[in-house]
Amino acid sequence: MRGTRLGDRLLHIYTWIIIVWLSSPIAVMILFGFNDKQSKSNTSWQGFTLRWYAELFDIPDLTVALRNSLVVAAASTVITVVIGTMLGLALGRHRFRGQGLTNFLVFAALSTPELVMGASLLSLFVSGNVPRDATTIIISHVLFSLSFVVVTVRARIVTLDPSLEEAARDLGATAWGTFRQVTLPSIMPGVLAGAMLSFALSIDDYVVTSFVNGSTVTFPLWIVGAVKTGIPPQVNVMGTLIFGVGVLIAVGNAVAARRRR
């Protein structure tokens, strides 16, 4: 009994160490969004203030960069989810010519180093005479997040009883009606997981974006550029807000999942 109690205690302590370790960067980020800093750098605690929340949009370049990032993330997520869901459905449900190759490419896109992907995308755009701007960023983000949606949707569809769709057809639903009323609701958890992943991958991507951005600046690019001159606390505030939205979605998802059960 005593041995078990000791083991439980150790596990308890270990768990807390992990939690602290994982959350300390986030805590620091949130904390320094409230730092009443006087000097140029925002690295030592100088007192509490809500000033940076009030002056959130006072740095025009940063505001533009954040807006660019949100637009790119939203657009690339929508495109990725549509294409990725179709691809995941096809790979999970049907047998077709070129399926093996498609499966391989999905995996290859997952495992390609970002630097390689960024560099080769840049060569591709340059040699194709494509001007680099928000559009090329979106295209690139779709490319590297597509595989995540494909994998999550495919995993969902292979566990889905094919007779569900047959039953819908049998009961008079058209092909589209079957997809809308039966297939899509059944794979929705996979689609949403893929969507959240691709939004998260897009909004903080630096490496690939830095190759294909042209003169468009995104949130991560702006921050890296500001490192030398000192990162303003507004960055912390924006980071905190993005994190907060993420937490809200995660909590909402958990609540919805519990209600579904």
Added chain:
Amino acid sequence: MAELNAIELEDVVKEYVTHGEVVQAVKGVTLDIAEGEFFSLLGPSGCGKTTTMRMIAGFEPPTKGLVRLHGQDVTNVPPNKRDVNMVFQSYALFPHMSVWDNVAFGLKQRRTPQEEIRRRVGEMLEIVDLTGRERRRPREMSGGQQQRVALARALVNRPRALLLDEPLGALDLKLRQAMQIELKRIQREVGITFVYVTHDQNEALTMSDRIAVMNDGLVEQLAGPREVYERPATAFVAGFIGTSNLLAGAAKGGVLEIGGGRVLVPGRDGNVTVTVRPEKIVIGTEEPGPDLSAVRGTVAEVAYLGTYNSYAVSLADKAEITVFQQNANDATVTAERGDSVWLSWQAQHSYVMES
């Protein structure tokens, strides 16, 4: 005007290509299923019964042949435009919908007015005894309840025919027997043609008006339960349905000499196979009269099974014959292991096939 059949299959063939090889799942099936009939497709797995049903439902286009519903050629009509509904082996209930929404699904697709949907779904749930469980999700229900939801979801559309693909396969024995009776009751109540796919001979015999026994992509026999059991058309049917004894040999002048006795096969000459049901055979110690088929053997095994005894009797030529003897009263003559006995049966209980 003659009444139209609910379902007609005309020389229907289904071929699949797997690994570059053509496989015939159904090799030419012709069937007429009458309006209001309880019709079973019975056979072992892989005999083509499910494929045949899926061609009626419209999930598989036939390679050759015609499918008619109520006289209308529907061979190339997609499943959502066919007036038949199916109960799937896995039930295929929509997990994200309530029982009510599952049952209302078909009517909604047809844009039935709300008021009528409410009335018909309510009535149907009453027929399958699920009133009060409308808001449940399928996974919150027992297997038997899910089965009844699946039935209601199909029947509420008032299809020309209801197709059932081994619908009781996932239930335990007690529940299965209860559902067999339940299905018959519902069929009588709604008066719809039922086409029932099963590999369970008892189920087919209990419930069907007619049975098509299928094997290897072909219908071996198409008849009522009694005839399929009493007069099997082929050795396969005899072996698949119930227990049968097969005796083979060369007949001469209407008599097959076998096992120290004779089997009467009037009017036959040459190689024949004779089928006899175990319960038709009488076991005794005296040599029976010449008007009976009779063979001699030694009792190899006796099993007491409550309502009857089962004997395994070895003939002189090593063939083994199974005999069922009803335990009608205490006076029933019983034989012991090792006894030498006569087995006899009336000529009409021999089913003779060319072999």
